[in-house]
Amino acid sequence: MRKGRILSGMRPTGRLHLGNLLGALSNWVKLQDDYECFFAVVDWHALTTGYEDTSSIRENVREVVKDYLAAGIDPERSTVFLQSGVKEHAELHLLLSMITPLGWLERCPTYKDQLQQLAGRDITTYGFLGYPVLMASDILVYRADTVPVGEDQLPHLELSREIARRFNFLYAPVFPEPKALLNEVPTLVGTDGRKMSKSYGNTIQIASTEEEVRKSVQSMVTDPARIRKSDPGHPEVCTVYSYYKALAPQLAEVRDTECRNAGIGCVACKKQLADVVVEYLSPMWERRNAVEKDPGMVDALLEAGTSQARQVASATMEQVREAMKI
Numbered sequence: 001m002r003k004g005r006i007l008s009g010m011r012p013t014g015r016l017h018l019g020n021l022l023g024a025l026s027n028w029v030k031l032q033d034d035y036e037c038f039f040a041v042v043d044w045h046a047l048t049t050g051y052e053d054t055s056s057i058r059e060n061v062r063e064v065v066k067d068y069l070a071a072g073i074d075p076e077r078s079t080v081f082l083q084s085g086v087k088e089h090a091e092l093h094l095l096l097s098m099i100t101p102l103g104w105l106e107r108c109p110t111y112k113d114q115l116q117q118l119a120g121r122d123i124t125t126y127g128f129l130g131y132p133v134l135m136a137s138d139i140l141v142y143r144a145d146t147v148p149v150g151e152d153q154l155p156h157l158e159l160s161r162e163i164a165r166r167f168n169f170l171y172a173p174v175f176p177e178p179k180a181l182l183n184e185v186p187t188l189v190g191t192d193g194r195k196m197s198k199s200y201g202n203t204i205q206i207a208s209t210e211e212e213v214r215k216s217v218q219s220m221v222t223d224p225a226r227i228r229k230s231d232p233g234h235p236e237v238c239t240v241y242s243y244y245k246a247l248a249p250q251l252a253e254v255r256d257t258e259c260r261n262a263g264i265g266c267v268a269c270k271k272q273l274a275d276v277v278v279e280y281l282s283p284m285w286e287r288r289n290a291v292e293k294d295p296g297m298v299d300a301l302l303e304a305g306t307s308q309a310r311q312v313a314s315a316t317m318e319q320v321r322e323a324m325k326i
Contacts, residue, residue: 071284088310151182
């Protein structure tokens, strides 16, 4: 018997990378046997910070689905769907926005952080302020009781819980209060040592070729204090070592000792890490290549999954309208 229903999703802002894989996708794959899973490509969410240029969203949607499948998401066990194909998300978002106090949204820590991080872009919009309500709608329209999240996402989920609680109090107990399923997410910075971000160009994509992987690893930042191979290193400040810890923990212990005792040089260390990354991604490349050989597969899969999702969302909205007497 399955433990409950899960909803999660990713924005189609480009191909997914190792951070997405280790931070969420690999966990989703493990959850498929234990939960009824709904995995969305949340294209409306992509508009909250990228509304000016929508020319690549449709293609990005397909690329994200390919990465889902490459990582091991099985459409026979999980529902993979497109957010904008289920209009009930928008209807519930509208209704929940009517009962969500403005102060709840303004105090959201992610809202404040992103306003600072993206200070050069015009994101002072209603859609950006209200995107946590859309996220709550994504979860609640499927009556999902469990949401896999990292610790940094807990405030968003708590807001979804508060909105569900407020709706149930005002009208009728329609929604379960979704609980968090915390992920243990390995720390993985970008290849340049900064936060991993597509906008920085410091990611290793799931769909990267072997040549691209090796080139990215060779460009990684190492211990700046280690000038010569004979100098003892400090792996805790080395980007290369952080990837060993995330992808090959046992080998990371060996590298830690070797580095501190000047037993391995940075060039050799990077070369061996490239081998580790290639080995890790190889099964995903095989699955992705198989998908790309069937040009119509992604669209057919999305159409079927979106249809399944719409049935569930439609049933929920019938209960919502009845509860609100509208």
